[in-house]
Amino acid sequence: MRVLLTGATGFVGRKVRQVLEGRGYEVVGASRATGIDFRGMLADADWRAHLEGIEAVVNSVGIIVESADQRFDTLHHRAPGALFRACVSAGIRRVVQISALGASAGAPTGYLRSKHAGDEILRGLPLEGWVLRPSLVYGPEGRSTALFRRLASLPLIPLVGQGDQRIQPVHIDDLAAAVAICLETASESRTVDIVGPQAMTFAQWLQRLRVQTGRQETLTLPLPLSWLLALSRIGRHVAPLFHPDNLHMLQQGSTADPAPLAALLGRMPRHVP
Ligand SMILES: NC(=O)c1ccc[n+]([C@@H]2O[C@H](COP(=O)([O-])OP(=O)(O)OC[C@H]3O[C@@H](n4cnc5c(N)ncnc54)[C@H](OP(=O)(O)O)[C@@H]3O)[C@@H](O)[C@H]2O)c1
Numbered sequence: 001m002r003v004l005l006t007g008a009t010g011f012v013g014r015k016v017r018q019v020l021e022g023r024g025y026e027v028v029g030a031s032r033a034t035g036i037d038f039r040g041m042l043a044d045a046d047w048r049a050h051l052e053g054i055e056a057v058v059n060s061v062g063i064i065v066e067s068a069d070q071r072f073d074t075l076h077h078r079a080p081g082a083l084f085r086a087c088v089s090a091g092i093r094r095v096v097q098i099s100a101l102g103a104s105a106g107a108p109t110g111y112l113r114s115k116h117a118g119d120e121i122l123r124g125l126p127l128e129g130w131v132l133r134p135s136l137v138y139g140p141e142g143r144s145t146a147l148f149r150r151l152a153s154l155p156l157i158p159l160v161g162q163g164d165q166r167i168q169p170v171h172i173d174d175l176a177a178a179v180a181i182c183l184e185t186a187s188e189s190r191t192v193d194i195v196g197p198q199a200m201t202f203a204q205w206l207q208r209l210r211v212q213t214g215r216q217e218t219l220t221l222p223l224p225l226s227w228l229l230a231l232s233r234i235g236r237h238v239a240p241l242f243h244p245d246n247l248h249m250l251q252q253g254s255t256a257d258p259a260p261l262a263a264l265l266g267r268m269p270r271h272v273p
Pocket of ligand 1: 007008009010012013031032037038039062070075099133134136137138144
C-alpha cells in the first residue's frame, strides 16, 4: 500500500515511517524539505497532485508553540482540513490523524482547540478516518523526553508546583504500531486515546527517568507555578516546551482509559520501565 505520511521528519513521523516500511508499505514522506509546506496548502486543489497513486494518508504535522509564521489554525486545522477533503475527492478511504489527548472545542489552549478543529473536519467526512489522541509520547529520540531526562539528572529535581500533575506517558512504539493497525483495519470513523497503561504524577515520571539512567531517586525542588509562569515568558524563547500554555496543559493533567488502545493493539501498551 502506498501511504502519504506528512510530518515524516518529526519524532512521531520518523518512527511511523520505520514501522510502516517494516510492514511492507511504500511510504511517501512529506515535509517542508519535500515541498509540502502546510502554510501554502490551504485549498483542496493544492493537494491534488500529491495524492496521485496514494492509497492512504497519515497526518503527523504539528507544532507545540506558535511563531509569527507557524500558526496553530493553519497547521492543525485549515491545511489538514484541505488534505482530508482532497482525500475524499481522490477516492482515498483511509486517513489517520495524529491529534492530541485533551483536544476539544473548550480546551484551555490554542494548541488543543486547533487540533480539535482539524479532527472535527475528518470526523465529518465520508472516510475511514482515525483520530489518534496521544498523551505525552516518550522514546529515545523524543525532544520532550530529552528535556525531562536533563531535569531528572539534576541533583535536585525541579518540579512544577508539587509535581502532582497526572500524566500517562505512552511509548512511541505503541503509537506507531497503532497507526499501522489503523491502516489495516476497515472501520467507521473512530477516535482512540493513545495512553500508556498507568497514570503517574509528573514527579514520579521524572524519578523514573532518573532511575532508568542508573541513578537513585533524589530529592525534589517544588517551584510555584506562578513563578514558573512568570519565568516562562522569557524561557519560552530558549526552550519552546517551557511556554505558559504548556505549563497550563501539564497542570491540567492528561490521562485516559488505556483499554481502547489495548483493544486496538491486542495487548496492553508498554509499561514505563
Ligand atoms: N510528541 C508528543 O509527545 C506528542 C503528544 C501528543 C500529540 N503529538 C502530535 O503528534 C504530531 C507529531 O509530533 P512530533 O512530536 O513528531 O513533532 P515534531 O518532532 O516537532 O515534528 C513535527 C513535524 O511537523 C512538520 N512541520 C512543521 N511545520 C510544518 C509546515 N509548515 N509544513 C509541513 N510540515 C511541517 C515538521 O516537518 P519539517 O519541519 O521537517 O518541515 C515535522 O515533520 C503532532 O501533530 C503533535 O501535535 C505529539
